Amino acid sequence: MKKSIGSRIIVFPTPTWVVGTYDREGQPNVMTAAWGGVCCSRPPCVYVSLRKATYTHGNILRRRAFTINIPSEHYVTEADYFGIASGKEVPKLSVSGLTPVPSRLVDAPYVDEFPLNVECQVLHVIELGSHTQFVGHIIDVQADPSVLNENGLPEIERVNPIIYEPGNRRYYGIGSCLGQAFSIGKAAQSNQK
């Protein structure tokens, strides 16, 4: 018998993504967001949902661009810091010692030390309530060569992304491989009468 725990945001997993933008003065800023994901395949789109009060919200509206930077678990302290401090008050990247690199394709900086950087141009701005959803068209992905496999694709086990746990508000790493998608389910299919 299930137990009702109410109308609240308890879903797993959610990501730990660092959103890169330029502010009004052209200074690079970063903030951490867990309300993000993939929302379309063609065009390839990701989004982040942000509160209007965040510095990044205004930055994206003005520049119509952002990057999603995927920290490896080695940078979990920095990622958390980017979710605590505000770019209105402190230059978070300088404080952290991490390096902003200007994207050549979109009007936003990416974080050099993080193994994956997704460069996005804003396609849609959708007001949902407390949060604005910024849907970004993925223009390019920059990867550290050390995370790429023989097919030229990043391996999640080399990227070591961080998972956020809503509710208890903790960070987790990636566990072990459970199998190949669009493949292991064929066993269940064979039960079919």
Added chain:
Amino acid sequence: MKKSIGSRIIVFPTPTWVVGTYDREGQPNVMTAAWGGVCCSRPPCVYVSLRKATYTHGNILRRRAFTINIPSEHYVTEADYFGIASGKEVPKLSVSGLTPVPSRLVDAPYVDEFPLNVECQVLHVIELGSHTQFVGHIIDVQADPSVLNENGLPEIERVNPIIYEPGNRRYYGIGSCLGQAFSIGKAAQSNQK
């Protein structure tokens, strides 16, 4: 020096969620989706993005409701099967042997064996290209009592959700705890001049 890998969907982590709906005849259907996430806090909203060709797409449009069912890694085979087969052709839940339970609050069924079930009413239907984004207002969350901690909150380590890896198309489990959010980053903050 980063390597450009092009305009493609390579972001980590993405979820492995099983979407529950009723079809035209009132038969329960499930499909697996990785394009999903949280998109607003007030009202609490999650979304799934689906191709128009899926059976679930029409089901959600008609009933304006869906559930997100979070399988534990024990059910990774069933979750993969729900992403391979189509409800247009086979009654996937009967084939899998899993149990649909009618939600009391929304017009959709949930999967009893999965530890977390999120019951959603459709708030927005947003066309993004190949995919339609269905934004659902979380009306309630049903949890298996065994995954709840002393605060009444589900623990990700007890739910054992499945992570999907776009690109290489593999499933992964959850790894170890990396720290408390909005807390461990304070160390980086103290570097501030």
